[in-house]
Amino acid sequence: MAQPIDDWTGYDPDFLGIPVPLPKPLGAQEVVDLAYPRFTVLLEPARRLAVVTGVNIDGASLHDLERRGRWELDDRVPVDDQAGPGVYVDNDLDRGHLVRRRDPGWGTVAQAQAATAATFVYTNAAPQAAHFNQSKELWLGLEDHVLEYADTTDQRLSVFTAPVLAPDDPPYRGILVPRRFxxxxxxSPAGDQPLAAAGFVLDQTDLIDTGEARGIAPLGGFRTFQVPIADIEALARVDLGELVEADVLGPKAGARGVEWEPLHAASEIVLA
Structure with missing residues (x-):
């Protein structure tokens, strides 16, 4: 994989004007820190998948580029530590971008093209059910919706995404397929609040059938939730730091006993 190292600076924790460190996994598992243009992947070799990704998005200079990119392995990491092309052959599993293709595509056109192409790397992918409904469209559009809201301030976002790497995920072709993301x-909003954050979970449990190597399930099985960030921290076993306190739902919203309500439309998302 071609690597113009000078441009591969990774996630910038000071991008919002206030420090927002990259979340770190809670526990002693080995992770590999991989920097790309404007985003970083923390890869867990034992699971062959990312445990954290973080990307900076400048909405003021985003480019709407034609989709271009070819999925490649990252040659900085042993092949056996990546969930590579063999996971996705002859089945109904998609290579789901964790950092979206469009997210780092800002700045000059050349910078945007290089950054979006860099997202097509297997360390930035995780298996997602190919057959989906409106809920997946909502999941893919979450960042756009938040960006539109943040557009009234500095037009910048920092976004963190990963699969929930649960020990009881179903096995398939040498990996455990995540059921949740x-x-x-x-x-950074206007006013007195120095930081705001919103958390979401995607549940594909009903759509993955690794026994049949198919991602087919009844309509309605792909659900997206806005959830307390404290719940995400506990569920994913990742230290989300001050993001918990910045939760627009309130820092004490993570009751863990409260049932999550699925989102059906962007208008249901709470951002203030």
Whole structure:
């Protein structure tokens, strides 16, 4: 994989004007820190998947580029430590971008093209069910919705996304297929609040059938939730630091006993 190292600076914790460190996994598992243009992947070799990703998004200079990119392995990491192309052959599992293709595509056109192309790397992918409904469209559009809201301030976001790497995920072709994904978007709002954040979980449990190597399930099985960030921290076993206190739902919202309500439309998302 071609690597213009000078441009591969990774996630910037000071991007919002206030420090927002990259979340770290809670526990003693080995992780590999991989920097790309404007985003970072923390890869857990034992699971062959990312445990954390973080990306900076400048909404003021985003480019709407044609989709270009070819999925490649990252040659900085042993092949056996990545969930590579063999996971996705002859089945209904998609290579789901964790850092979205469009997210780092800002700045000059050349910078944007290089950054979006860099997202097509297997360390930035995780298996997602190919057959989906409106809920997945909502999941893919969450960052756009938050970005539109943040547009009234500094038009910048820092977004963290990863699969929930649960020990009882179903095995398939040498990996455990994640049943859930989490996302936290953070921004610096106007007024007295120095940081705001919103957390989301995608549940594909009903759509994955690794026994049949198919991602087919009844309509309605792909659910997206806005959840307390404290719940994400506990569920994913990742230290989300001050993002918990910045939660727009309130820092004490993570009751863990409260049932999550699925989102059906962007209008249901709470951002203030």
């Amino acid at each position: 989490w996302k936290v978007a953070a921004w």
